[in-house]
Amino acid sequence: MTSGAPGPVAEPPSPPPPPASVYNIANLLTMVRILLVPLFVWLLLKDTTAWRLGAFAVFAAASVTDKIDGDLARKRNLVxxxxxxxxxxxxxxxxxxxxxxxxVLGQLWWWVTIAILVREIGITLLRFVVIRYGVIPASKGGKLKTTLQILAIGLYVLPLPGFLQPVAWVTMAAALIVTVVTGVDYLFHAWRLRRSALGR
Structure with missing residues (x-):
């Protein structure tokens, strides 16, 4: 005999969270990082020990905001x-x-700067070109590349004594190698993504 008691009522699905406002703390930190760039360059080009320490402090602060704003955006749905x-x-x-x-200060070979900038700008443009086929996710190699670049630049900015200069050179060499290798890897990802989307 069937009971006349009503069965459990399914709760309606909760509505999706409203889109985050562009005026949020994560975006504010991103803008602060952009505004710190000219200050950092101005301090660095002064090229004295005191000014370089100031430039390093600004560079470190700007680099830290990159980590903070990303964490805030993900944890608080501020993307x-x-x-x-x-x-x-x-x-x-x-x-x-x-x-x-x-x-410009003659402390880093121009070909190193050009190689890194060509990779960074080229991969950014590539992401926009292939976005119609899909998104190329950030890889672990890409995150390692960013970490090595920041570390290497920080060591170059610091007025290190002569015997510690090789540490900066080795770190920049590692950053350059990972930058180029991950750039090639992104090219293969983009090629495979396009090929898959076109069914070839």
Whole structure:
């Protein structure tokens, strides 16, 4: 005999969270990082021990905001289209300006700066070109590349004593190698993504 008691009522699905406002703390930190770039370059080009320590402090602070704004955006659902575009621009503006300034000062070979900038700008443009076929996710190699670049630039900015200079050279060499290798890897990913989307 069937009971007349009603069965459990399914709860209606909860509505999706509203889209994050572009005016949020994560995007604010990204903008602060962009605004710190000219200050950092100005301090670095002064090229004295005191000014370089100031430049290092600004560079370190700007680099830390990159980690903080990404964590905040993910944890608090503050990811916006503006942030997706502005965040990589801020990163590349900071590292690119640092590399160019170091080459202007004669402390970093121009070919190293050009190789890294061509890779960074080229892969950024490639992402936009293949976005119709899909998104190329950030790889572990890409994250290692960013870490090595920041570490190498920081060592070059610091007024290190002569016996510690080889540490900066080795770190920059490692950053350059990983930058080029991951760039080639992204090219293969883009080629496979396009081939898969076109069914070839």
């Amino acid at each position: 916006t289209d503006f942030g997706k575009i502005a965040d990589p621009i801020a990163d590349k503006a900071l590292t690119g300006a640092a590399l160019v300034a170091l080459s």
